[in-house]
Amino acid sequence: MENRKDITNQEELCEMKTREKMEEHDPLTKNSRDSSTPKRPDLFHLHQMTGFDEFECPADLRHKQELFPQWHLPIKMAAIIALITFLYTCLRDVIHPFVMTGAHFFYKIPILVINKVLPVVSITLLALVYLPGIIAAAFQLHNGTKYKRFPDWLNKWMLARKQFGLLSFFFASLHAIYSLSYPMRRSYRYKLLNWAYEQVQQNKEDAWVEHDVWRMEIYVSLGIVALALLALLAVTSIPSVSNSLTWREFHYIQSKLGIFCLLLGTIHALIFAWNKWVDVKQFVWYTPPTFMIAILLPAVVLTCKVILLLPCYRKRIQKIRHGWEDPVKINKAEVAFQL
Numbered sequence: 001m002e003n004r005k006d007i008t009n010q011e012e013l014c015e016m017k018t019r020e021k022m023e024e025h026d027p028l029t030k031n032s033r034d035s036s037t038p039k040r041p042d043l044f045h046l047h048q049m050t051g052f053d054e055f056e057c058p059a060d061l062r063h064k065q066e067l068f069p070q071w072h073l074p075i076k077m078a079a080i081i082a083l084i085t086f087l088y089t090c091l092r093d094v095i096h097p098f099v100m101t102g103a104h105f106f107y108k109i110p111i112l113v114i115n116k117v118l119p120v121v122s123i124t125l126l127a128l129v130y131l132p133g134i135i136a137a138a139f140q141l142h143n144g145t146k147y148k149r150f151p152d153w154l155n156k157w158m159l160a161r162k163q164f165g166l167l168s169f170f171f172a173s174l175h176a177i178y179s180l181s182y183p184m185r186r187s188y189r190y191k192l193l194n195w196a197y198e199q200v201q202q203n204k205e206d207a208w209v210e211h212d213v214w215r216m217e218i219y220v221s222l223g224i225v226a227l228a229l230l231a232l233l234a235v236t237s238i239p240s241v242s243n244s245l246t247w248r249e250f251h252y253i254q255s256k257l258g259i260f261c262l263l264l265g266t267i268h269a270l271i272f273a274w275n276k277w278v279d280v281k282q283f284v285w286y287t288p289p290t291f292m293i294a295i296l297l298p299a300v301v302l303t304c305k306v307i308l309l310l311p312c313y314r315k316r317i318q319k320i321r322h323g324w325e326d327p328v329k330i331n332k333a334e335v336a337f338q339l
C-alpha cells in the first residue's frame with residue numbers, strides 16, 4: 001500500500017513537472033497563470049513526503065519526455081561545423097607539412113588545431129542566431145504582410161536562437177581559455193628559445209615588430225570585450241533575469257548588443273589575420289585559411305543587417321510589423337489563390 005502510494009506520488013510529480021515544462025513553453029498558459037490559481041505543492045515538501053529523488057523518473061513516463069528537444073538542432077549544427085573545421089584544419093596544418101616535407105606537426109592537434117575549430121564554431125553559431133531574423137524580414141517584405149506563416153524550418157530555427165547563442169558563448173569561452181594557455185605550452189617555450197637563438201645568430205638586438213605588437217594588442221582586446229558581451233547576453237537569457245527586464249530592454253540587449261558582439265568577433269578575426277589577407281602562402285593546397293571561412297557567414301549577416309537598416313527597408317518593415325499590409329501584394333496573392 002505504502003509502495004503503491006509512493007508510485008502514485010512519483011507519477012504525479014513527474015506529470016506535474018512535464019505539465020510545468022509545457023506551461024513554461026506555452027505563452028498562453030504561462031500568461032494566464034496568476035496569483036488566484038492554486039499554488040503548486042512545494043517540491044521540497046513532496047520530496048520529504050515521498051523520500052523520492054526528484055531526478056528519477058519512472059520508466060513508463062520516460063519515453064513520454066523527449067530529452068532536450070530544443071537543443072537538437074543547435075547541437076547537430078555545432079557538431080557538423082566542428083567536425084568539418086577540424087578535418088579541414090588538420091589537413092592544412094598537420095597533413096600538408098607531413099606530406100610535403102615530412103614534418104611532424106601532430107602535436108598541434110590538442111591545442112592549436114582545436115583552437116581554430118572553437119572560434120570558427122562560435123562565430124558561425126552567433127551568425128546563425130541573427131540569420132533567421134534577416135530571412136524572416138525578407139519574407140515579410142516579399143509577402144507584404146506579417147500575417148502569412150513562416151515556413152516550418154524557419155519557425156523551428158527562430159525558436160532555437162537562444163540555444164544557438166548559448167552554444168556560441170560556450171565555444172567562445174573555451175576558445176578564450178585555450179588562447180590564454182598558449183604561453184604555458186612546452187612547445188611554445190622551445191620555440192621561444194629557438195627564436196632567441198636565431199636572433200643571436202643573426203646578430204639582432206631587438207626582436208620588437210611594431211605592427212605585430214599592435215595587431216595582437218588590438219585583436220586580443222576585442223576578443224575579450226566580445227566574450228564579455230556574450231556573457232551578458234547569456235546571463236540575460238536566464239528566465240529569472242529576462243523576467244525582470246521589460247520587453248524593450250530585453251530586445252535591446254539581445255538584438256543590438258548581440259549584433260554588436262558579432263561585429264566585434266568579426267573585427268577580432270580580421271585583425272588577427274592582419275596582413276595574411278594578402279599573403280598567397282596562406283592558400284595551402286589551394287584552400288583558403290580558416291579565418292577567411294570563419295568570417296564569411298558573419299560578413300553576410302552584418303551586410304544584410306546594414307541593408308535592412310536602410311530607410312526604405314526599415315520603414316517598410318516597421319509598418320508591416322505594426323500590422324500594415326501591402327494591398328498590391330495581398331491582391332496578387334488572392335488572385336493567384338483563386339486561379
Ligand code: HEM
Pocket residue numbers: 115116119120122123126172175176179180220222223224225226227230265266268269272289290291292294295
Ligand atoms: C578572451 C577572449 C578571446 C581571446 C583571448 C581570443 C584570442 C584569440 C587568438 C589567440 C586567436 C588566434 C588563434 C590561432 O592561433 O589560430 C583568435 C582567433 C580567432 N578568434 Fe578569438 N579570442 C577571444 C574571443 C573571441 C570571440 C568572443 C570570438 C567570436 C565569437 C572569437 C573569434 C575568433 C576567430 C573567428 C578567430 C580566427 C580563427 C582562425 O580561423 O584562425 N574570439 N582569438
